Amino acid sequence: MRRHSETDVEQQTQELKTITRLQEQCRALQIQGVKENTDQNKATLALLRSNIRRGAQDWALAKKYDQWTISKACGKNLPLRLAHCRSTMEVAREKLRKYVFDRVNTHNLLIHLVRRRGQKLESMQLELASLQSQPDASNEELRLLQVLAGYPIELDKLQNLVVTYCTELSDMKIMSQDAMMITDEVKRNMRQREASFIEEHRARENQLNQQKKLIDKIHTKETSEKYRRGQMDLDFPSNLMSMETLKLRRQETSTVEMEYQAGVTAVVEKVKSAVRCSHVWDIAGRFLAQRNTEENLELQMEDCEERRLQLKALVKQLELEEAVLKFRQQPSSISFKSIEKKMTDMLKEEEERLQLAHSNMTKGQKLLLTIQTGIDNLYVRLMGITLPATQKEVVPSDTLDLNSKLAYCEGKLTYLADRVQMVSRTEEGDTKVRDALESSTLKEKYTTRISFEDREEDMIDTFQFADVDHSYVPSRAEIKRQAQRLIEAKLKAAKKKKK
DSSP states (O other), rough: HHHHHHHHHHHHHHHHHHHHHHHHHHHHHHHHHHHHHHHHHHHHHHHHHHHHHHHHHHHHHHHHHHHHHHHHTTTTTTHHHHHHHSSOOHHHHHHHHHHHHHHHHHHHHHHHHHHHHHHHHHHHHHHHHHHHHOOOHHHHHHHHHHHHHHHHHHHHHHHHHHHHOOOOOOOOHHHHHHHHHHHHHHHHHHHHHHHHHHHHHHHHHHHHHHHHHHHHHHHHHHHOOOOOOOHHHHHHHHHHHHHHHHHHHHHHOOOOHHHHHHHHHHHHHHHHHHOOOOOOHHHHHHHHHHHHHHHHHHHHHHHHHHHHHHHHHHHHHHHHHHHHHHOOOOOOOOHHHHHHHHHHHHHHHHHHHHHHHHHHHHHHHHHHHHHHHHHHHHHHHHHHHOSSSSSOOOOOOOSSSSHHHHHHHHHHHHHHHHHHHHHHHHHHHHHHHHHHHHHHHHHHHOOOOOOOOOHHHHHOOOOOOOOSSSOOOOHHHHHHOOOOOOOHHHHHHHHHHHO
């Protein structure tokens, strides 16, 4: 077995050697073939390069020869030489042939005119010589001589009249062509303006209908909101009175309730003093900017109405001009496709402009609604703050418009800012306020995370209050019920502890 295995190994080694020898031979053949191919490619490359170089030289020589022949043909005419210097020999030859042919034609025409004038001059000279050869000239002959002497002047005048007539004829031809072009342009402009006026009229009507619907919707929403807020403001003093009476009764009954209420009021005062309300001027500026945008929109609508009337009058005038020019109507040279393309482009531009105006109007209305909600929220927040007797409180009007609410909030916020500046901040007070806020937020049912932002972002988004951003906003009645339940639960717990 071992001998067999050795013989097998030797045979395999022999086979492997033969295989490697064959592979080396194949590799050598491949290398030789690649070298031959590279040599052939180098030879072809050299041949191609020489051919390209020879062709470039021939092209440069041909170009120089063409330029030389063109300059020789043009002679001293520099503008003609500059006009034909960049063109080929064939093109320059054709152009020069046409130029020479035109010059030859004009030369032949001038020669013909000169011959005619020469014939006339010879005939007149013969007649003059025959008249001068007569020995005794009669009165009639003298008169004829005077007439003949005045003929050259008359001929010059007639020649000048012919020249002026030709120039006037060419001017009249140009004017007729210009008039035809102007009539075509007027017809085209009239059709375009008629189509654009119809499209603009329809777009304006649609926009006005949409704006009217949106304004009616906003008015209904504002009236409902004002009515609801008025009812809430009317109910608020009665609710305060009922709360105060309940507090007085319960203060008389139990001391535990008094302590609890004192703690609750202290926490509420701390929270109120901790609220940042430093963007009153930004609120007023936004409200004034929104009012200015509304006035600008109204002025723009009036301008559009005036423009519509002007376009209507212009369309009537163009219709009259069309009726006047109808009997001179020529077949239009503009195709229907180009007119259709122009009309579609104009329609697209008007639609984009309409969409932009509509988006600007919706943005302005959204901004106005956010400003109104922000002012209302700030007004509701600041109603619980009482001013000292020395400072005069701004009483809101019965209509409760935005200006009165802003004046009311401004007075309260200036008082709060002065009070915050008067209070000296200490680390103990800050820690107490922070602990009170954390404990109050932990006890609340609906807690939210407040992201700290920079002052620049606060100046941009001034109305992003906590109760506005949430989907859940409790009403006053619900808050009152929750407070009563909390007070009753505390009282029950205190009574159980006493028992």
